[in-house]
Amino acid sequence: MQQLTPEGQQRISDLAQRYYVSTDAVMTLLQALVNGHGTMAQFYHPELGGNGQWMQGGMTMIGDMFNNGLKAKVEGLCAELSSLLSSQPFVPAPAFSSSQMQQQGGGGSTAVSLFVPSAGGGSGSWWPGELGVPSSSGSQNNIRYAYFPGARRLAVDVNGRVSVYDTLDHQISGVSQQQGSGSSVTFTSQYGVVSVLSLPIISGDLAQQPPAKPAQAPFAPAPAEAPAPRPSSSPQEGDIFAAIERLADLRQRGIISEQEFTAKKTDLLSRL
Structure with missing residues (x-):
């Protein structure tokens, strides 16, 4: 699993403090930019206006479209992260979490090595390699996702447990986690907000479990037929x-x- 170097952690922490966002929001943008080879990003994060897109030298779009201040913040973050990535060897979609960050100040303007090199030479992606490169990805709290529209697949990692789902005809624009005692992962498509568990699962913990058999009622003998009532006397x-x-x-x-x-x-007597 690709990780940030201490210098990379400090640089991300510095960006979070300067732009007044969480390190998780900065990491969401960084991962989206890595997916877009440093020149574009498709992301989802509540602090960044929900769903958003950024292109180097092009447009910036966020879900909160009339919030110009937030739009400028996203533009600034993406520009600085893109500049950092331009000096890095490309590593497809490294996996990040806010726990990897160190809340430290400072950080100079010189180039730093953001990523710890993979000892095994792997791609560093947390989803199955055969899925390729996602069109969009992001993270929120203890979940992260990657969407592969060409393969009609959605990979979701919850607390280190990865599951891959068939997205059917959904066109997914974002994935989030509903908070509360019964928290669940949902996504947004042309059909609105949908639970991830409603999709057919291709691989993961749930796919390894045998399908639940419908409960059968214990055998019970058929009730004995009640004796036919004796005909009552004619009134x-x-x-x-x-x-x-x-x-x-x-x-x-x-x-x-x-x-x-x-x-x-x-x-x-004939009437009886």
Whole structure:
């Protein structure tokens, strides 16, 4: 991992003090300039107006577009950092963190060696080498990111744990970390603010975990069918039996004949 020399740390600390920004903001610009070979930068940092771009001898754009004072500050920082990089051998996207800085004053105007040479001769990049050079990168707090639109990949490093995501059709303009007890990494695209975890993960800690199986309910025997209810007696059943008894009484008293009794009884019983 590429690191700053003590002289480089002091120079960055001096720039942060002179421009009244954090060393993390200066390091974000330095890393973006390294990605742009010292002549251009695409960056994101809250202290620098959010998303921004700078081109040597060209335009400067920041998210807080009407803040001319902040725009001049970004221009000054980029110009000085570009001048520092012009005397350095190009090292693709070294990884930085504010903990590497030493809050010291001073610092002369002579050229300094910013970066500790890589002992293994590697590129010094923290993302997988096959992704190449990102179009934009940045850092905030304990995260850093690099965006590769050609490969449709987003590399995110959170506390030294790197994950690579498929960006699908998103056109990413910045990555940030939502603060709070449930902090999460989000990015901004043409669809607004989106959680990084909504993207398919290609490599990293999450990709190595087997997909979670849906929870299955413990086996339970099918409930026994309730016995069919016995048919209840017809509401008219009692009335029919009472009518037959009255008919029998009329027959015994000679009011109706045996044939009439039998016919009426048959009719009533057919209604049950």
